[in-house]
Amino acid sequence: MIEDNSQILNNSDTMVEETNKLREHSIAEFFKKNRQMLGLYGKLRSLTTIIHEYVANSIDACEEAGILPEIEVKIVKLGEEHFEVHVIDNGPGIDEKNLGKALGKLLAGTKFHRLIQMRGQQGIGASGCILFSQMTTGKATKVVSGNNGKPIYMEIGINVEKNEPIVTSKKYLDKEFKGLAISSEFKEIDYQDSAQNALEYLKRTAIANPHVTIKFLDPFDKLYVFERAINEIPKKPIEIPRHIKCVDTDTLLTGAKNSDAKTVVGYMKDAYDRVGDKFFDDLQHELGKDIKIKDMSKRELDWSKAEKIVKAIQKTKTIAPRTDALIPISEDSLTASIKNILKPETLYPLTRKPTAYKGGYPFQVEVAISYGGESGRKMKDGSIKSEIMRFANRTPLLFDPGSCAITNAVNSIEWKRYHIKDFDNEPITVIVSLSSVHIPYTNAGKQAVADEQEIIDEIKLALMTAARAISNHISRKMKHGMKLERKKMFERYSYELAYSLEVLTGEKSKDILPKLEEIILKRLELEDEQDEEIKDEIKEKKEINKTKNELEEDIIDEEEQEDKPKKTKSKTLKEFIE
């Protein structure tokens, strides 16, 4: 993350000259002037960001301590665009010595520049919010931390010039408390009924984190409780070295200079993954005669050589990156949380196998389609619209949907093919979760995933499989509805038929009617049996573990069918009538 931040600084035109000075003097000063980098802009967005920063920190802390998280969030309206935010967790708390520094100093977290799949990856998050609170209200943030012994209370502010915490009112409390409670006041923020508000953020967080219980009291005193659906904390992600394809020129140059290794090859072997002898042979082949990589000492490496080496690495064949650092939500967990929160009529979760983008960044896609029940978004006029829930490492992405690869992938699906006639207006929630040690965000706002083709392809393939399962459900439901309709229609006409036959034959219509009813029921039962057979066939065809190629073949099949829709349609219609 330090690398990332230095990049931001380098790229910021207005800041170029001052960069070094600022970094020396105060990162806090810099973020005070550039708070949009923390997502703290826009009145609604700012509040959602604050909730995100506090809640993500809490969940991460609980998980690391092996505690099932239980988070309470309260937003209290104090005045016009003036709110107080409380977040209380049941985690391990932070010990007295580190508490001030952890929250009152920007970039003081422990999570940055590790190649590990985590929610925050920021370190500036919570302290950024405390800075924001101080900037808009002049007040410090109240914190209580408890683990063993008496909980400690303190008020934390930030010395912006020095990027140092200002701790005041420190005291021990005489009550039982285990966890971290934080309370900040903010102005220039607002809470509204919106698909991007704190409630929506927390609901989605609960969906992607079924092991978390979240209680939320909104500013109108309405309480929402999202109970945990599973009692299992996700496995801890392990830290892995970067894949060699992830290297860039600056990192190679400075990294090698600062390392203990004597040669460039030595540094690469220490710092990167998938660098065996075969790799260096192939790399040398790509480099040609100008650069002899194997003998190159650190001192020989300059910018232009580093640039050439990085270019050659991109062309060199490598072993795919390790994917064991990825911890997906899992199909079972998604099923549990969606059933718990969206109570759907039907749902289909799917976790794809992990793969990589740009050759070196491992990622994994999970999707779930939830249909009916409380799926979709209920509008004020009572109508239901479909909704897309985007997640990156279990964190909901609420903003910038239009520029996000996930949204684009979902919208590129031809939903009509899957009996979803009017996607925008169906009770349907499409959940797409991306897990990666390095999510390619479009910008520092971290709300939209960049258009990496490999990622888009994976999402589309997963959605197509899930959509097919949902489509089967919908078509069965439609069939069932039609069957009831038909039964009613047959019965209506039975009365007429029986009466006419009475006129023609003298046989009483009340004696004919039960026989007709029997014939009708016999016919409908026969159709039910046939339907069951079809259902079994579908089950056998479940294609969760199909490879990309197999799925693509299936999709081509579907497209071919699409070309001659009349034929298939009339056939099924005919079968139906017969």
Add this chain to the structure above:
Amino acid sequence: MVKNENSIKELEKLGKDTLTMINKKEQPYIELPVRSLSNIFFDEKSKTIKMGAKTSKRQFLNTAHTRKYTQTIAIASEIKKIIKEDATISIRDLYYALKHTLKGSKENLFEEQSESDPLIEDIEASLGLLREELNLAASTKGVIAGNLTIKDGKDVINLNKMGSGGWGVPSNVEPENIEIKDLDAEFVLFIEKDAVWKRFNEDQFWKKHKCIIITGKGQPARAERRLVQRFNKEFKLPVYALMDADPWGFYIYSVIKRGSISLSYSEEKLATPDTKYLGLTISDIDKFKIPENVFMKLNDEDNKRIKEMKNYPWFKNKAWQSELTLMKQRNCKLELEALSRKGIRFITEEYLPNKIKNKDFLP
């Protein structure tokens, strides 16, 4: 004993057969002859259209058939009631007699008369009974005038004293009901349009040219066709058709001469194969110097019908093929009234006498 006792037996048999299927716990169905172009043939002997042997099943539990099937049986039962009461009703009466709401719905057993009419024809075709034998009467519209006397029940009607309106043709013109007497005519002129018929009646064309003039006001009903057939068969009168020079006119001629496709089961009793087509034709345009500004252009429907008619076996002769080709080539059609452009009496005083004198007919 009521009239048409035999029809009652046939209807009751239909009911019993249906009940047998139900008692066997099978879905009931009715087997019906197919009444479409795919199931007709041209009978060289009678020179009329006849129905083929193709049948189709109309089933109660086939969603697409349920309504029609129930309606068919309901019509059969209603007809039985009518015959029992020894009444004759119109097909419109029958439609209203059966128009009621289905139990537990807002749906009517029949919504339009156009639903019941073809089902009556289905019953006729499947039981081999004619409409008259089912005590049903079609609404009538045709009119006739000429030198003859008709005995209709107890009434004796002189058809040369019918004034400007002519005599309305009743729905049943079978010999038991209608007796033809004192016929003094040399041919029958079957005119497509009422307005043209009126011109011929006003000019007393039938007196001057010793003929009978009749119109069905468009597509003729069975009664007009049956009556014309009787003039032809019983009195050996030639029959000439005077139609618009358009595909619809040609088609009406085809129905008069060879029969209609949907009634193919009874055409032997309705069609008059000796009928000749007198006019109007496209070739008349040059012969009678008809000015171009009275032509009309063909539309898509016309072109489709021309294509169909070219394939009718009875149009597969040189004269009709070239007439149809000519119509297509010149892309025009012509109404009988267009001849008024050449003078109001041109049609009665020049066009027709000329045509008859020169025997200028199409077969």
